[in-house]
Amino acid sequence: xxxxxxxxxxxxxxxxxxxxxxxxxxxxxxxxxxxxxxxxxxxxxxxxxxxxxxxxxxxxxxxxxxxxxxxxxxxxxxxxxxxxxxxxxxxxxxxxxxxxxxxxxxxxxxxxxxxxxxxxxxxxxxxxxxxxxxxxxxxxxxxxxxxxxxxxxxxxxxxxxxxxxxxxxxxxxxxxxxxxxxxxxxxxxxxxxxxxxxxxxxxxxxxxxxxxxxxxxxxxxxxxxxxxxxxxxxxxxxxxxxxxxxxxxxxxxxxxxxxxxxxxxxxxxxxxxxxxxxxxxxxxxxxxxxxxxxxxxxxxxxxxxxxxxxxxxxxxxxxxxxxxxxxxxxxxxxxxxxxxxxxxxxxxxxxxxxxxxxxxxxxxxxxxxxxxxxxxxxxxxxxxxxxxxxxxxxxxxxxxxxxxxxxxxxxxxxxxxxxxxxxxxxxxxxxxxxxxxxxxxxxxxxx
Amino acid sequence: xxxxxxxxxxxxxxxxxxxxxxxxxxxxxxxxxxxxxxxxxxxxxxxxxxxxxxxxxxxxxxxxxxxxxxxxxxxxxxxxxxxxxxxxxxxxxxxxxxxxxxxxxxxxxxxxxxxxxxxxxxxxxxxxxxxxxxxxxxxxxxxxxxxxxxxxxxxxxxxxxxxxxxxxxxxxxxxxxxxxxxxxxxxxxxxxxxxxxxxxxxxxxxxxxxxxxxxxxxxxxxxxxxxxxxxxxxxxxxxxxxxxxxxxxxxxxxxxxxxxxxxxxxxxxxxxxxxxxxxxxxxxxxxxxxxxxxxxxxxxxxxxxxxxxxxxxxxxxxxxxxxxxxxxxxxxxxxxxxxxxxxxxxxxxxxxxxxxxxxxxxxxxxxxxxxxxxxxxxxxxxxxxxxxxxxxxxxxxxxxxxxxxxxxxxxxxxxxxxxxxxxxxxxxxxxxxxxxxxxxxxxxxxx
Numbered sequence: 029x030x031x032x033x034x035x036x037x038x039x040x041x042x043x044x045x046x047x048x049x050x051x052x053x054x055x056x057x058x059x060x061x062x063x064x065x066x067x068x069x070x071x072x073x074x075x076x077x078x079x080x081x082x083x084x085x086x087x088x089x090x091x092x093x094x095x096x097x098x099x100x101x102x103x104x105x106x107x108x109x110x111x112x113x114x115x116x117x118x119x120x121x122x123x124x125x126x127x128x129x130x131x132x133x134x135x136x137x138x139x140x141x142x143x144x145x146x147x148x149x150x151x152x153x154x155x156x157x158x159x160x161x162x163x164x165x166x167x168x169x170x171x172x173x174x175x176x177x178x179x180x181x182x183x184x185x186x187x188x189x190x191x192x193x194x195x196x197x198x199x200x201x202x203x204x205x206x207x208x209x210x211x212x213x214x215x216x217x218x219x220x221x222x223x224x225x226x227x228x229x230x231x232x233x234x235x236x237x238x239x240x241x242x243x244x245x246x247x248x249x250x251x252x253x254x255x256x257x258x259x260x261x262x263x264x265x266x267x268x269x270x271x272x273x274x275x276x277x278x279x280x281x282x283x284x285x286x287x288x289x290x291x292x293x294x295x296x297x298x299x300x301x302x303x304x305x306x307x308x309x310x311x312x313x314x315x316x317x318x319x320x321x322x323x324x325x326x327x328x329x330x331x332x333x334x335x336x337x338x339x340x341x342x343x344x345x346x347x348x349x350x351x352x353x354x355x356x357x358x359x360x361x362x363x364x365x366x367x368x369x370x371x372x373x374x375x376x377x378x379x380x381x382x383x384x385x386x387x388x389x390x391x392x393x394x395x396x397x398x399x400x401x402x403x404x405x406x407x408x409x410x411x412x413x414x415x416x417x418x419x420x421x422x423x424x425x426x427x428x429x430x431x432x433x434x435x436x437x438x439x440x441x442x443x444x445x446x447x448x449x450x451x452x453x454x455x456x457x458x459x460x461x462x463x464x465x466x467x468x469x470x471x472x473x474x475x
Numbered sequence: 476x477x478x479x480x481x482x483x484x485x486x487x488x489x490x491x492x493x494x495x496x497x498x499x500x501x502x503x504x505x506x507x508x509x510x511x512x513x514x515x516x517x518x519x520x521x522x523x524x525x526x527x528x529x530x531x532x533x534x535x536x537x538x539x540x541x542x543x544x545x546x547x548x549x550x551x552x553x554x555x556x557x558x559x560x561x562x563x564x565x566x567x568x569x570x571x572x573x574x575x576x577x578x579x580x581x582x583x584x585x586x587x588x589x590x591x592x593x594x595x596x597x598x599x600x601x602x603x604x605x606x607x608x609x610x611x612x613x614x615x616x617x618x619x620x621x622x623x624x625x626x627x628x629x630x631x632x633x634x635x636x637x638x639x640x641x642x643x644x645x646x647x648x649x650x651x652x653x654x655x656x657x658x659x660x661x662x663x664x665x666x667x668x669x670x671x672x673x674x675x676x677x678x679x680x681x682x683x684x685x686x687x688x689x690x691x692x693x694x695x696x697x698x699x700x701x702x703x704x705x706x707x708x709x710x711x712x713x714x715x716x717x718x719x720x721x722x723x724x725x726x727x728x729x730x731x732x733x734x735x736x737x738x739x740x741x742x743x744x745x746x747x748x749x750x751x752x753x754x755x756x757x758x759x760x761x762x763x764x765x766x767x768x769x770x771x772x773x774x775x776x777x778x779x780x781x782x783x784x785x786x787x788x789x790x791x792x793x794x795x796x797x798x799x800x801x802x803x804x805x806x807x808x809x810x811x812x813x814x815x816x817x818x819x820x821x822x823x824x825x826x827x828x829x830x831x832x833x834x835x836x837x838x839x840x841x842x843x844x845x846x847x848x849x850x851x852x853x854x855x856x857x858x859x860x861x862x863x864x865x866x867x868x869x870x871x872x873x874x875x876x877x878x879x880x881x882x883x884x885x886x887x888x889x890x891x892x893x894x895x896x897x898x899x900x901x902x903x904x905x906x907x908x909x910x911x912x913x914x915x916x917x918x919x920x921x922x
Contacts, residue, residue, distance in 0.1 A: 031571065031572070031790060032522075032525065032571055033572070035518065035520065035522070038518035038519075038520060039518070040516070040517055041516070042573070042576060043581075043583070046513065046514050046515050046516065047513060047514060049514075049516075061853055062824075062848040062851070062852075062853050062854065063848070063853070063854070064825035064853055064854065064855035065824070066494060066822060066823045067493050067496075068490065068493050069487070069496075070487055071482065071485035071486070071487055071602055072485075072602060073482065073485060073602070075479075088542075089542040090540070090541060090542070091539070091540045091541070092538070092539065092540075092558070093538045093539075093540055094536070094538070094592035095523075095535075095536040095537070095538055109482070122487065124478065124479055125478070125479045125480070126489070129489060130490070131822070131872050131873055133858050134490075135823070135855070143519075145541035145542070155518055155519060165858075170858060170859060172837060176856075183848075294838060294841075295841060295842075295845065343478060375513060375578070376511055376513045376582070377508035377509075377512070377513060378511035390619060391741060394742060395742075398742065401509040401510070401630075404509070405509075406508050406509050406510070406511055407509065407510070407511065408510065408511035408582070409623075411580050411612075412617060425578050426578055
């Protein structure tokens with residue numbers, strides 16, 4: 029086999045990083061389930077027309093083709109399959125397909141890989157893991173679910189050994205109502221222009237607003253003034269009203285965003301900030317939108333985004349409005365791994381290595397291991413009956429804290445960090461709670 | 476949106492089935508970790524030449540193509556990417572690529588989707604989930620790991636609410652040595668012919684042995700006599716020796732298989748049976764091979780297979796021999812779901828629904844929910860402040876066992892199955908252990 033090399037955009041972790049990711053996923057899942065979200069997976073593929081139905085994503089889709097298929101590899105037909113590029117579009121499709129069998133409102137979480145054929149760069153991958161929650165209802169969806177999303181995400185992220193986060197919230201109705209209120213008709217073009225604020229700056233956004241949304245200088249200035257508004261409390265609404273624009277949709281958006289910010293302030297002070305520049309690229313959002321920054325990693329952009337969508341799923345006359353948010357797990361971990369910010373106490377789940385005295389006695393070591401495992405203690409048996417010093421080094425190299433020595437006159441167990449060795453019985457001995465499973469934490473960094 | 480329809484071969488579960496799958500995966504993982512296997516994931520894609528290196532699988536591979544890529548969709552080039560069709564080939568590649576950073580022997584588990592462009596049929600999917608364990612060492616791999624595999628799988632499957640299983644073991648060296656001992660030179664062709672025994676029967680296998688392996692009538696008869704041998708203990712070796720064939724490789728295989736059967740008999744009586752017809756299609760196996768049948772579902776074939784491979788991974792002069800086994804999770808669950816054999820006590824993780832007295836009081840219900848969640852009790856807040864009867868029906872339809880009523884004079888909680896309602900404090904009340912999380916079990920079937 030010639031030496032294989034990594035494929036750009038398709039990350040693979042080291043065993044230690046994988047242990048950290050597994051722990052992170054377990055904690056995220058635990059929080060999602062505490063809030064009553066049920067697990068769901070959808071197939072990895074969708075019909076191409078389904079994938080292209082929403083958003084400007086056509087260039088990002090990976091198509092599938094069977095190596096020995098009959099088709100000629102020409103242009104993709106209607107029945108072509110592509111890998112999903114997010115979990116929201118497949119979820120909306122699942123809801124419509126199974127509407128008759130689901131209980132509404134339907135709360136689900138979904139942790140799966142997604143694929144995008146983008147040019148890879150730091151924090152951007154072609155294959156990556158997302159952890160989504162969504163709530164979808166039939167016909168109408170109460171606005172209080174838009175306030176619940178940040179609380180779930182706040183709890184989930186607070187359970188992780190990552191820097192604190194700030195969730196920025198906005199409401200599409202505010203932008204749309206405001207743009208309409210100042211006389212702009214192509215509100216979508218205006219939204220797309222303002223969405224580029226962080227990338228190209230206010231002067232270029234003003235140009236873009238003039239070019240693509242037909243904005244006058246005064247209108248562009250008003251759009252930028254709106255985008256400047258940011259507050260950790262409901263004062264953002266006063267700041268918007270001070271701009272002197274009035275529109276019914278704007279009022280609706282202000283009331284909804286006020287409720288989201290109030291709920292967050294009551295249940296998770298400091299978590300959310302109203303930030304009226306948040307627009308989100310995807311065109312299916314219709315209400316609250318969310319982005320999330322890790323403090324100290326702001327320049328890398330959002331690690332958790334989402335929003336309310338009223339028109340993504342429908343079947344005949346029935347609509348299924350929803351709200352959802354997605355943790356970019358690979359993106360978040362890739363940034364933190366790159367910064368050396370996360371640690372794990374050992375590379376393997378193993379807590380005890382049972383030594384083998386002689387190869388003929390392996391069965392005795394197997395019996396010890398079985399007794400420890402039956403009480404939930406992760407245990408390996410030594411690969412060979414070499415000198416004990418070498419068997420201990422096997423444990424050391426992996427960070428396994430204990431080595432067990434079966435003996436004719438009774439067993440002993442050694443904490444190889446302290447060197448302390450004591451008599452022990454496999455049916456009774458228990459490691460300290462801190463050693464039972466690997467501990468994932470934040471690396472200590474200088475000052 | 477036009478009504479979407481399922482895609483053949485790409486299964487999706489109902490929410491209840493998904494809860495069952497999640498529970499099954501958790502239990503499998505727990506057992507793997509108790510044996511010291513560390514989690515690993517590899518990217519979903521491999522270079523096409525890597526995928527085609529082993530086994531007759533070219534027709535099963537899905538190639539990726541970017542929708543807007545520059546290539547013309549013509550024949551796949553050297554750098555074409557395909558979705559992996561198993562987890563063994565990617566794992567071998569990962570080991571070679573990261574050999575300098577890994578500790579050997581390297582024990583890992585890997586639970587991921589794989590894809591095969593096969594014609595879908597019952598129990599055969601195009602996208603399915605596998606749960607693998609493998610142990611890979613550098614240069615040499617002790618044979619005792621071949622005996623460990625069935626013990627891990629036995630424990631993992633015993634932890635599941637599935638029918639009991641029987642693991643059938645054989646050793647490629649027995650077949651190869653025996654075929655050589657009776658004078659056949661193309662032992663691989665002989666193996667492939669015998670592998671079809673269950674499908675086409677002994678008479679056709681004998682014809683195939685004559686045609687493809689050049690076997691005489693006596694040689695074909697001897698091959699079939701070997702394949703007939705099956706025993707739950709080491710007596711299989713006597714039965715082989717009684718056929719009067721001698722070969723050094725045959726002796727080696729008999730000794731190795733005897734050790735596997737002995738270890739299994741000592742630690743997990745009744746789990747393993749030596750069955751010399753087990754061949755496994757893949758050509759990379761070189762020692763012990765495994766297949767697993769669920770009792771009562773034998774006609775659907777193996778749900779867990781694997782074996783030892785000495786030549787799958789190498790780098791320059793260094794070889795990385797390994798042994799592994801793979802639970803076909805989707806296949807196993809698909810069969811059991813089809814038979815209605817599995818149940819779950821509720822469709823959601825939620826243990827408590829907190830009622831909302833009036834929409835203005837939602838915040839009080841949120842506080843109760845947060846207190847319950849902080850003590851690990853999965854809790855939802857009612858979607859709306861409709862009449863309590865309707866809120867209780869929301870819980871009933873999902874199987875949520877408790878409804879909580881916040882009150883000005885103190886809260887009460889109702890077990891909606893018994894109707895019993897008692898005073899309760901959110902910071903103290905605890906549900907019975909059996910209600911805390913959904914219970915997955917086997918359906919009771921007639922007689």
